[in-house]
Amino acid sequence: MTTAATSATRSLPPPSERYTILGWLRKNLFSSLFNTVLTVVAVAFIVFILQSLLRWAFTSAEWGVIPANFNLIMRGRYPAAEAWRLWLVLYLLGGAVGMIWSLTTRQIGTALLVVFVLPFALMLVPFFSWAIRLNLLLVEVIGIGGYALGRYLPIERRGRAIAYLLIGYLILMLVVLRGFGEDANTLPAVPTTLWGGLLLSLLLAFFGIALSFPLGVLLALGRQSQLPAIRIASVIYIEFIRGVPLISLLFMGQVMLQLFLPDGFPTIDRVLRALVAITLFSAAYTAENVRGGLQSVSRGQHEAAQALGLSGYQTTMLIILPQALRAVIPVLVGQFIGLFKDTSLVALVGLFDLLGIARTVLANPDWLGTQQEIYVMVAGLYWIFSYMMSYASRRIEEQLGVGKR
Numbered sequence: 001m002t003t004a005a006t007s008a009t010r011s012l013p014p015p016s017e018r019y020t021i022l023g024w025l026r027k028n029l030f031s032s033l034f035n036t037v038l039t040v041v042a043v044a045f046i047v048f049i050l051q052s053l054l055r056w057a058f059t060s061a062e063w064g065v066i067p068a069n070f071n072l073i074m075r076g077r078y079p080a081a082e083a084w085r086l087w088l089v090l091y092l093l094g095g096a097v098g099m100i101w102s103l104t105t106r107q108i109g110t111a112l113l114v115v116f117v118l119p120f121a122l123m124l125v126p127f128f129s130w131a132i133r134l135n136l137l138l139v140e141v142i143g144i145g146g147y148a149l150g151r152y153l154p155i156e157r158r159g160r161a162i163a164y165l166l167i168g169y170l171i172l173m174l175v176v177l178r179g180f181g182e183d184a185n186t187l188p189a190v191p192t193t194l195w196g197g198l199l200l201s202l203l204l205a206f207f208g209i210a211l212s213f214p215l216g217v218l219l220a221l222g223r224q225s226q227l228p229a230i231r232i233a234s235v236i237y238i239e240f241i242r243g244v245p246l247i248s249l250l251f252m253g254q255v256m257l258q259l260f261l262p263d264g265f266p267t268i269d270r271v272l273r274a275l276v277a278i279t280l281f282s283a284a285y286t287a288e289n290v291r292g293g294l295q296s297v298s299r300g301q302h303e304a305a306q307a308l309g310l311s312g313y314q315t316t317m318l319i320i321l322p323q324a325l326r327a328v329i330p331v332l333v334g335q336f337i338g339l340f341k342d343t344s345l346v347a348l349v350g351l352f353d354l355l356g357i358a359r360t361v362l363a364n365p366d367w368l369g370t371q372q373e374i375y376v377m378v379a380g381l382y383w384i385f386s387y388m389m390s391y392a393s394r395r396i397e398e399q400l401g402v403g404k405r
Contacts (some may be wrong), residue, residue, distance in 0.1 A: 056372075061372065061373050062369075062370050062373060063373055065361065065367045065370045065373050065374060066127070066373065066374075066377055067127035068367075069361045069367070070127070071083075072196075072197060072357055072360075072361065073197050073198060073354070073357055073358070073361070073377070074197050074198050074199065075195075075196065075197050075198070075199045076194065076195055076196015076197040076199060076200060076352050076357055077194040077195075077196055077352070078190060078194050078195060078196070078199060079190060079194065082179075082188070082190055085176050085177060085187070085190075086177075086199065087135045087138075088176055089173050089176055089177065090135070090139050091138060091139060091142050092169060092172060092173065092176075093139075093169070093173075094119075094139040094140065094142045094143035094146065095142045095143060095145065095146035095149075096146065096165055096166070096169045097143055097146070098142070098143040098144060098145065098146030098147035098148075098149075098150065099146040099147065099149055099150035099165060100150070100162055100165060100166075101147060101150070102146070102147045102148070102149070102150025102151050103150045103161055103162055104162075104399070119136040119137070119139050119140040119143075120136075120140065122136055123136050123137065166210075170207075170210065175187070177190065177195075177203075178190060178192075192269055192270070192271040192272070193270065193271075195271065196351075196352035196353065196356065196357050197352070197353070197354055197357045198354050198381060200271070200343075200346075200351065200352065200353045200354070201340070201343045201344070201353045201354040201355075202385070203271075204271075204274065204275055204278060204343040204346065204353070205336075205339060205340040205343050205385075207275055207279075208275060208278040208279050208282055208339055208343070209282070209336050209339060209340075211275075211279045211283075212278075212279045212280075212281075212282035212283040212286055212339075213283075213286055213332075215279065215280075215283040215286070216282070216283040216284070216285070216286025216287040216289070216290055217286070217287075217290050217321070217325075219234050219237065219238060219283060219284070219286075219287035220234075220286075220287040220288070220289075220290035220291040220294060221294075221316065221321075222234035223235055223238065223287065223291055224291065224294055234287070237284065238284045238287050238288065241280060241281060241283075241284035242284050242285065242288070246277070246278070246281045246342055246345055247345050247348060249277040249280065249281055250274060250277050250278075250345060250346060250348070250349045251349060252277070253273035253274060253276060253277040253349075254270060254273055254274070254349040254350065255349075257273060270350070270351065271351065274346045274349065274351060278339065278342070278343065278346075282335070282339050285335055286332065286335065289328050289331045289332055289335060290324060290325065290328060290332075292328060292331070293323075293324030293325060293326075293327045293328035294320065294321075294324045296323075296324065296327050297320050297323050297324055297327075301319055301320060301323065302315060302319075302320070304319075305318075305319045305320075326400055329393060329396060329397055329400070330393065330397065333389055333390065333392075333393035336389060337386045337389050337390065340382070340385060340386060340389070341382060341386065344382075347359065354378055354381060354382075355378060358374045358375065358377075358378050361374055362374060
């Protein structure tokens with residue numbers, strides 16, 4: 001008796017079409033007449049755009065505005081005599097990043113190479129001095145040292161070590177940048193009114209993310225609470241903040257806050273007021289993102305935790321919340337990228353962040369007509385840091401298996 005095949009087997013294309021560039025092009029770009037036309041039109045459009053951009057970049061653009069104002073763009077009016085503090089913060093950041101990466105994964109992957117290749121890529125910038133290149137090399141060496149040191153820490157304590165490391169770096173960075181007082185010999189105080197440029201943008205984004213995330217998690221848990229007072233207060237806060245634009249909160253903090261304070265109350269730092277507004281605004285959106293993650297966890301997880309005798313706090317912190325945060329990593333990182341770009345709004349309230357410094361450079365009569373060069377530089381800086389956060393997010397998702405069963 002013979003057995004008939006129940007399904008037809010699809011024949012594979014020849015090896016020349018499966019494993020060669022010609023085969024890939026035929027499959028993806030020229031598989032049909034319509035795709036061929038689209039490919040030709042797209043290539044012609046790209047060539048036209050690139051030709052115009054390259055002609056402008058190499059013949060018309062006045063790139064001298066970038067090296068002439070590089071220090072101003074990077075640190076604002078931060079005193080040049082105290083610029084070594086910024087390098088010290090970068091040294092510590094390199095060591096912290098290396099150690100955290102070592103505690104997160106014991107493998108030297110592509111992401112680690114990208115992080116450590118970045119200082120070498122910056123060393124190739126033509127207008128950088130040898131002092132800047134030497135400092136970048138030190139950042140690289142310290143980062144590799146931090147990675148090596150992290151490999152000797154017990155793997156079972158890596159979560160606690162990462163938390164302590166981040167908190168310690170946060171405190172130390174503030175101390176180094178701000179200083180102690182006017183009479184201090186080693187670290188004289190540098191008022192935040194002198195902070196600006198990329199330094200201020202990164203600080204607002206970093207502290208905004210670090211402070212809004214735990215506040216947003218608490219608000220999300222409060223909105224899910226069984227206690228009416230906590231739930232109603234969380235809902236009112238979230239819906240009110242989400243109903244107003246960020247610029248209104250910034251103007252409220254910069255212009256109207258002092259009107260509500262009693263007479264004789266000391267003036268609150270302008271950067272601190274902007275940071276509070278950014279934190280409160282971002283926390284409301286973080287709460288809604290985390291609430292979506294909490295709702296994605298099935299009821300069976302709660303019942304299983306109760307069957308094991310876990311308390312409500314243990315169930316939330318050990319079972320429910322980790323799963324919820326794991327599910328919303330892409331959304332949270334997308335929000336944090338938006339928060340980093342939204343820091344440019346502080347330029348409208350008189351703070352000299354990266355965009356504010358760019359506007360002051362353009363106001364200089366010596367650099368009139370260089371708007372394209374300055375804004376290309378600003379856009380490039382925003383893109384670099386946004387892409388780094390996006391890339392790190394994808395790597396974390398791969399390690400945690402987000403979207404996989």
